[in-house]
Amino acid sequence: xxxxxxxxxxxxxxxxxxxxxxSKIVTIQILLPSGExxxxxxxxxxxxxxxxxxxxxVIGHNLKFDAKFLKYHFGVTLYNIxxxxxxxxxxxxxxxxxxxxxxxLSDLVFRYCGQRMSKEEQQGFRYGVPLTxxxxxxxxxxxxxxPEIFKQQQAKIKLLxxxxxxxxxxxxxxxxxxxxxxxxxxxxxxxxxxxxEIKLRKCEAEQSLxxxxxxxxxxxxxxxxxxxxxxxLGIPVESTKAEELAKFDHPIIKELIEYKEAEKLLNTFVxxxxxxxxxxxxxxHADFFQIGAKSGRLSCxxxxxxxxxxxxxxxxxxxxxxxxxxxxxTADYSQIELRILAQMSQDKEYVQAYNEGTDLHALTASxxxxxxxxxxxxxxxxxxxxxxxxxxxxxxxxxxxKKLQAAGIEVTENEAECIIxxxxxxxxxxxxxxxxxxxxxxxxxxxxNNAGRLxxxxxxxxxxxxxxxxxxxxxxxxxxxxADMVKIAMGNIFxxxxxxxVKFINTVHDELVLECTEAQADEVKEIVKTxxxxxxALFLIDLPCVAEITVSDTWEx
DNA sequence: CTTTTGGGCGCG
DNA sequence: AAAGCGCGCCCAAAAG
Numbered sequence: 399x400x401x402x403x404x405x406x407x408x409x410x411x412x413x414x415x416x417x418x419x420x421s422k423i424v425t426i427q428i429l430l431p432s433g434e435x436x437x438x439x440x441x442x443x444x445x446x447x448x449x450x451x452x453x454x455x456v457i458g459h460n461l462k463f464d465a466k467f468l469k470y471h472f473g474v475t476l477y478n479i480x481x482x483x484x485x486x487x488x489x490x491x492x493x494x495x496x497x498x499x500x501x502x503l504s505d506l507v508f509r510y511c512g513q514r515m516s517k518e519e520q521q522g523f524r525y526g527v528p529l530t531x532x533x534x535x536x537x538x539x540x541x542x543x544x545p546e547i548f549k550q551q552q553a554k555i556k557l558l559x560x561x562x563x564x565x566x567x568x569x570x571x572x573x574x575x576x577x578x579x580x581x582x583x584x585x586x587x588x589x590x591x592x593x594x595e596i597k598l599r600k601c602e603a604e605q606s607l608x609x610x611x612x613x614x615x616x617x618x619x620x621x622x623x624x625x626x627x628x629x630x631l632g633i634p635v636e637s638t639k640a641e642e643l644a645k646f647d648h649p650i651i652k653e654l655i656e657y658k659e660a661e662k663l664l665n666t667f668v669x670x671x672x673x674x675x676x677x678x679x680x681x682x683h684a685d686f687f688q689i690g691a692k693s694g695r696l697s698c699x700x701x702x703x704x705x706x707x708x709x710x711x712x713x714x715x716x717x718x719x720x721x722x723x724x725x726x727x728t729a730d731y732s733q734i735e736l737r738i739l740a741q742m743s744q745d746k747e748y749v750q751a752y753n754e755g756t757d758l759h760a761l762t763a764s765x766x767x768x769x770x771x772x773x774x775x776x777x778x779x780x781x782x783x784x785x786x787x788x789x790x791x792x793x794x795x796x797x798x799x800k801k802l803q804a805a806g807i808e809v810t811e812n813e814a815e816c817i818i819x820x821x822x823x824x825x826x827x828x829x830x831x832x833x834x835x836x837x838x839x840x841x842x843x844x845x846x847n848n849a850g851r852l853x854x855x856x857x858x859x860x861x862x863x864x865x866x867x868x869x870x871x872x873x874x875x876x877x878x879x880x881a882d883m884v885k886i887a888m889g890n891i892f893x894x895x896x897x898x899x900v901k902f903i904n905t906v907h908d909e910l911v912l913e914c915t916e917a918q919a920d921e922v923k924e925i926v927k928t929x930x931x932x933x934x935a936l937f938l939i940d941l942p943c944v945a946e947i948t949v950s951d952t953w954e955x
Numbered sequence: 956c957t958t959t960t961g962g963g964c965g966c967g
Numbered sequence: 968a969a970a971g972c973g974c975g976c977c978c979a980a981a982a983g
Contacts, residue, residue: 496974619978621962639963662964666977691973695967702975705966735967788971796970861968873972877967907967907973 401455401480403429403544406464407537409525418466418579419678424523425533426468429541437537440526444472452477457548459483459503459540462688465575475896477572482506482544484567484688485551488560491844491854492692492878507543510550515539563851566882567688569889573902574688574696576892580901580913581681582703582953584671585719592713593668600660606653618657641804663711671717674701686905693874694851694881695907704906708955718904718953725919728954729926730909731880731934732944733758735790738876741938742848743831747824752941759783765824766817781807785821789828790876792836792869794818832872839871840864847875848937849882879937880908887926887933894925904953911953919949 408421426438428447438447451468456476458464460483468474486501487494494500504515523533555564608614611631616623621638628635633646640658643651674682682701690697698704707714720726731737736758740748747765751758756771763782764771774782784801793801799814809817822829839845844854853874858864884905892902895912900922904911910930914922927947934943948954 617979620980622979637962658963662977666965666975670976690975693973695973697974699975702966705964705975707965708967710965730967791971791973793971794969798971801971865969866972870972877973880967909967 400431401457401548402431402450403541403548404451404456404458404461404464405537405540406467407523407533408467409523411522411524416463418470419676419683421467422525423467423471424525425529425537427537427541429544435538435541437529437534439529441472444468444474448472448474454478455480457482457544459506459544459547462571462575462578465572466579469575470579475572476575479568479571480548481568481571482547482551484571485555485564487689488563488567488852489551489554489558491852492689492694493854493856495689495692495694496687496697503540503543506547510547511543513543515543558852559850560852563694563849563882566849566885566889569892570885571688572896573888573892574686576896577686577902577905578683580903581676581679581683582718582903583681583721583913584675585717585952586672586675588719589668589671589717592711592717593664596660596663596668596711600657600664603653603657603660607650607657610650610653618654619661624654641800644804644806659710663707663714667707667711667714671701691881692853693878694885695877696881696905703904712955715955716952720913720951723915724913725916725949725951726903726953727912727914727919727922727926727947727949728909729911729923729930729945729947730906731883731930732946734880734883734908734934734943735876736786737934737938737941737943738879739790739828739831740941742875742879743825743828744940745825745827745831748828749941759786762786762821762824766820768820777807780805781809781817785817789821789832790873792832792872835875836868836871840867843867845871845875847879847882849879851878851882853878883930883933883937883943884908884910886936887930890929890933891926894929895922923947923949 405427406423407425409424410421412420414420424440426441428436430436451474455478457480459481461476461479461481465476468476483501486506499505507513507515529537555561604618607618611627616627618624624638625635628638631650633648635642635646640655643655671682676683684701684703685699687697737752740752747761748758751761759779759782760771760774762785763774763778766782766785767778781802784805785798788798788801795811795814795818798818799809799811802809835845839855843857844852846852855867855870858867884907888905888910891910898918900918901913903913910926912922912926927945930945931943
């Protein structure tokens with residue numbers, strides 16, 4: 399298998415040359431193993447090069463873009479990919495995730511080849527218009543440094559032992575292409591019903607607020623003005639965030655929280671989502687960044703399908719509806735971060751609880767409150783749940799106290815301290831694991847998760863930054879291992895289900911969402927469950943990995 | 956006028 | 968001394 403180097407140029411005359419659905423490919427440049435550069439101008443069909451592209455290793459920079467165009471316009475699928483852009487983020491230990499100005503092709507050309515790529519003027523590639531000599535030069539230029547970049551990255555990958563992580567990312571890339579091309583279907587009628595409901599809620603809250611305040615000469619969306627008004631009413635809030643407001647007992651607080659919630663939902667979700675429905679496909683095609691977070695998690699924009707309301711407005715997700723005749727498969731890992739913590743800490747009680755199917759939150763409650771597990775009530779369990787999750791994030795007693803307070807559970811700082819120390823006494827291995835890993839992270843300024851993913855930290859300049867590294871060191875190995883599981887599953891599911899015409903429509907950190915015909919639903923459900931659990935079992939050795947799957951007409955919470 | 960920053964909040 | 972990890976998007980206010 400000989401590697402090819404690939405790049406494409408697209409028509410930007412509609413000002414939207416990056417949009418796969420409304421722009422066309424003007425040229426495809428391929429640097430062949432022979433060293434020759436082939437430029438396909440204004441291609442009508444790719445039948446001649448399809449086998450070449452589908453059966454060889456294709457190397458390029460940010461190939462998600464190219465792969466989307468090739469797939470959508472010509473039905474060509476890139477299976478075997480090496481992307482210098484993703485590789486560079488992996489090599490940076492996640493430091494380049496979501497950063498601008500460090501991962502562009504020109505940045506890599508300078509870093510590896512010492513050459514400054516001239517910032518040439520927009521070449522104005524137009525579909526159907528023959529290329530000028532300058533345009534041909536420009537097109538070929540994007541390819542000529544790739545072999546050297548590839549070679550040097552390969553050496554670094556080997557040196558750092560990052561082959562496994564790179565492999566995971568490159569196999570996940572075709573799945574991300576599949577994801578972006580699939581898009582989600584939106585039930586606009588349902589959306590409009592919800593819009594009406596919330597508008598009403600907002601108006602009612604707004605009227606009450608004006609009445610209580612005795613004026614409507616205030617911008618309720620201005621934290622500054624709002625705080626001033628609340629202080630004037632004798633409510634000594636230090637800020638206007640929900641958590642602070644919850645500390646005070648005054649009729650205005652309830653209305654204010656109601657107003658802010660409705661305002662947020664209307665402005666951020668209800669009002670915005672319809673703008674993202676693509677006119678060509680009728681679906682919402684968000685942009686996913688494959689390594690959007692330094693943990694290796696994906697991030698998402700325009701719109702961010704990873705932050706669609708579920709707690710604040712449970713019915714919201716039902717607007718994401720299967721097309722007629724289809725079903726939506728929602729699959730998520732059960733308590734995955736706590737299971738990973740159990741695996742990594744090797745804590746006896748934690749591991750045993752998951753092996754015996756004991757409710758871990760109830761178990762924790764029984765430990766910290768010294769009660770038999772059968773006597774644990776809802777409130778005890780809720781406190782324990784906050785502790786279990788908070789521990790994974792490196793929470794301190796002060797944070798626990800605030801978190802519980804926001805949930806309507808009052809504890810003194812002393813009580814919070816007791817709860818945490820009881821937790822560590824009950825799970826000594828969790829305690830020592832977290833202590834050791836945070837020390838190690840701060841000392842080495844880098845960590846590995848169990849999949850070998852490298853996590854680096856910037857050199858801290860002050861105590862605040864040092865504390866931050868200690869907390870991140872507790873959390874990131876866990877968060878990132880979950881990301882690796884999801885990516886491995888994604889890559890394997892792509893190979894099995896994309897050829898069957900199934901759609902991959904969303905992913906939210908520990909969750910995969912697919913759409914398929916009713917007839918396919920049972921089979922798809924089984925495959926997704928099996929692949930997710932298989933990927934999890936690569937790293938959860940001493941306890942089970944469980945993926946929970948639902949089949950429905952809509953995206954389920 | 957446009958861009959950046961800060962407070963705030965949606966999700967896992 | 969700081970006080971919970973990772974993201975993206977909203978608006979208002981400040982800065983350019």
